[in-house]
Amino acid sequence: MTVMRDTVVKSLAKINVQGDESGLIPEYDVLVNLLPVSLLNTFAERIMAAAPADKKAKVEEGLVRAAYECGYHTGCGIITSDIFNDVVLPMVTEGEKDILRGAFAAFTAWGWAKSGIVQLKEREKMVIRANDYYEAESGGEGLRAYMLRGLCQAFFELTYSDPYPAGMDTYTCQQVKGIEVGDPHGEFVVTKK
Amino acid sequence: MSLKLEFSLENETYRHYLNGHPVVMHSHHYLALITKLVEEMGDIGGPQILTDVVEETMLAIFNDYIQKNGLSSPMDKCNVGREYYSAFGLGKMIVTGSENGGEVRLVHSHIDEGWIQKWGPHNKPINHFSCGYIAAVFAAAFNKPAKSYSVTETASMAAGETEGKFIVKLS
Numbered sequence: 001m002t003v004m005r006d007t008v009v010k011s012l013a014k015i016n017v018q019g020d021e022s023g024l025i026p027e028y029d030v031l032v033n034l035l036p037v038s039l040l041n042t043f044a045e046r047i048m049a050a051a052p053a054d055k056k057a058k059v060e061e062g063l064v065r066a067a068y069e070c071g072y073h074t075g076c077g078i079i080t081s082d083i084f085n086d087v088v089l090p091m092v093t094e095g096e097k098d099i100l101r102g103a104f105a106a107f108t109a110w111g112w113a114k115s116g117i118v119q120l121k122e123r124e125k126m127v128i129r130a131n132d133y134y135e136a137e138s139g140g141e142g143l144r145a146y147m148l149r150g151l152c153q154a155f156f157e158l159t160y161s162d163p164y165p166a167g168m169d170t171y172t173c174q175q176v177k178g179i180e181v182g183d184p185h186g187e188f189v190v191t192k193k
Numbered sequence: 194m195s196l197k198l199e200f201s202l203e204n205e206t207y208r209h210y211l212n213g214h215p216v217v218m219h220s221h222h223y224l225a226l227i228t229k230l231v232e233e234m235g236d237i238g239g240p241q242i243l244t245d246v247v248e249e250t251m252l253a254i255f256n257d258y259i260q261k262n263g264l265s266s267p268m269d270k271c272n273v274g275r276e277y278y279s280a281f282g283l284g285k286m287i288v289t290g291s292e293n294g295g296e297v298r299l300v301h302s303h304i305d306e307g308w309i310q311k312w313g314p315h316n317k318p319i320n321h322f323s324c325g326y327i328a329a330v331f332a333a334a335f336n337k338p339a340k341s342y343s344v345t346e347t348a349s350m351a352a353g354e355t356e357g358k359f360i361v362k363l364s
Contacts, residue, residue, distance in 0.1 A: 009207065016200040016209075017218060018280060018282075019279040019280055019281070019282045019283075022285055022300075022301040023278060023279030023282070023286075023301050024282055024284060024301055024303055025282035030220035030221055030222060031220060031221040031303050031306065031310070032282055033218070033219055033220065033221070033223075033282040033283060033303055034211065034280070034281050034282055035216060035217065035219065035281060036214050036215065036216055036250050036251075036254060037208075037214075037215040037216060037217050038214075038215070038250050038253075039247060042246045042249070042250065043227070043242070043243060046242050046245075047230070047231070047234065050237045050242055055234070055237065059230070062226070062227075062229075062230035062233070063227075063230070065226055066222070066226035066230065067223065069222045069226055070219050070222040073222050074219075074222065109207055110207075110209070110217075111206075111207055111208045111215075111216075111217050112217065114206050114207055134208070134215065134217060
């Protein structure tokens, strides 16, 4: 049996996180936050709009980096968590490839993007297609799914790069299509740096 | 008053909602790096952009809850923002004051504690996010528009103090 995506998505999607008595959410070896999507989209739009031409690349890099480091550290916590062990690991028969499938099922279940792997060359390249993602609704210009770029890179590195945390910054992710620019879906390509 | 939290899920897209507003989960790494990004972009007003966006977004969410639940007293309305802060995983705040302003203490702070976990103590306060958030708490409590209050962080856990402290003034 390989990972049954729908089963994993439905099981993980039921989980709601809430603050403890300190108002913090310590889960997956990080402090989790739960923020309005409109806040994240509006911030990205305004900081990009405010940046002059010579600083736009740096701001874009900063937005992707924030998502990437978040995804790398939180993703490690997710794929080693009890819930992932309970729901995903019993279905794993193809090793790393199935772990990655399970991780992208979590990606969908937790509302980052309704997405899946459409092409995979282990340790070399991955193509992700997203049919729904919140960044598609952000204002601005051009391809702007900064969060998805960072997360796709992070999840591929967790699977195929050196063991956590030594495997950082091995791959890169580029967005090649976007709902926000009129394409039918978003598409993200992860390759070696 | 205790904030009512209704979580829901859109079955087709798997988007998550809290009290009808789309929400998404990230971690302290994300907000620490966003905070660092706005600090580095100080010359284009980075910290103020973050503060303004947080205030506008949160004020809309607080006012929506206040209206739907028929709250009228400033204390009840203030508690909406205070309790949402913990529901969002942002920490725990103690609010005192009046329509003219007041003081907010952070006894736990996702932003500050996250910053310290990631990089250790900093040499100055960095919680621009909570400045905007607190401005929204006071604006909602006293039925005022965004930008009615100025908020200054005068003590910071990220800078090594045991609690965060914010002074709020009616602009």
